[in-house]
Amino acid sequence: MKNKKITRKITQGMYVLTTKNGGCIVDAVSQISAGDNPLISVAVMKTNYTNQLLKENDKFALSVLSMDVNPEIITTFGMNSMRDINKFETIKTTEVEGIKIIDESLGYMVCEKIDTIDNDTHTLFIGRLIEADLFEDKEAMSYGYYQENKNDLIKVTTEQGKTAWVCTICGYIYYGEELPENFICPKCGVDKSMFQKK
Numbered sequence: 595m596k597n598k599k600i601t602r603k604i605t606q607g608m609y610v611l612t613t614k615n616g617g618c619i620v621d622a623v624s625q626i627s628a629g630d631n632p633l634i635s636v637a638v639m640k641t642n643y644t645n646q647l648l649k650e651n652d653k654f655a656l657s658v659l660s661m662d663v664n665p666e667i668i669t670t671f672g673m674n675s676m677r678d679i680n681k682f683e684t685i686k687t688t689e690v691e692g693i694k695i696i697d698e699s700l701g702y703m704v705c706e707k708i709d710t711i712d713n714d715t716h717t718l719f720i721g722r723l724i725e726a727d728l729f730e731d732k733e734a735m736s737y738g739y740y741q742e743n744k745n746d747l748i749k750v751t752t753e754q755g756k757t758a759w760v761c762t763i764c765g766y767i768y769y770g771e772e773l774p775e776n777f778i779c780p781k782c783g784v785d786k787s788m789f790q791k792k
């Protein structure tokens with residue numbers, strides 16, 4: 595492969611995907627059919643706890659993040675797991691069709707899950723749009739913009755006096771002088787070359 599970076603040019607956005615009892619940040623969302631109730635697909639990493647929750651639930655929602663998103667939303671939903679914290683405790687949400695949506699977003703789409711397709715690293719969930727609203731007609735954040743600017747958008751706080759290795763993909767922090775041999779990010783599955791020393 596000559597340069598895989600070209601895949602960054604696929605236009606993807608930044609969304610908070612929620613379902614009952616959890617949620618996470620996703621970028622791979624597409625509208626894949628037309629009509630009043632189009633189909634929406636979303637790819638979710640298999641290692642992600644939200645993936646497990648989605649398999650058990652029949653509805654999910656996508657809240658669309660804006661260019662001036664509150665970074666706390668990204669750190670809470672993108673860099674933590676509901677296995678460890680309650681993400682809904684600090685971020686304001688409203689329930690629509692039984693699913694929590696993010697108040698500080700451009701709007702939301704609630705879908706009824708109709709299909710699940712497993713691929714190698716992700717599961718593709720396909721849902722039919724049953725409810726949607728636009729709160730603010732502003733520019734949505736693109737995944738490419740987030741990747742280019744994430745160091746300014748999010749300040750990763752590490753423990754003082756300790757060497758930290760931060761996953762540049764998901765924000766997971768490993769404390770230790772060196773990363774172990776063959777280390778794999780326990781959250782997103784990338785190898786140690788994707789970690790940055792802080």
Ligand code: FE
Nearest residue numbers: 761764779782
């Ligand atoms: Fe990671």
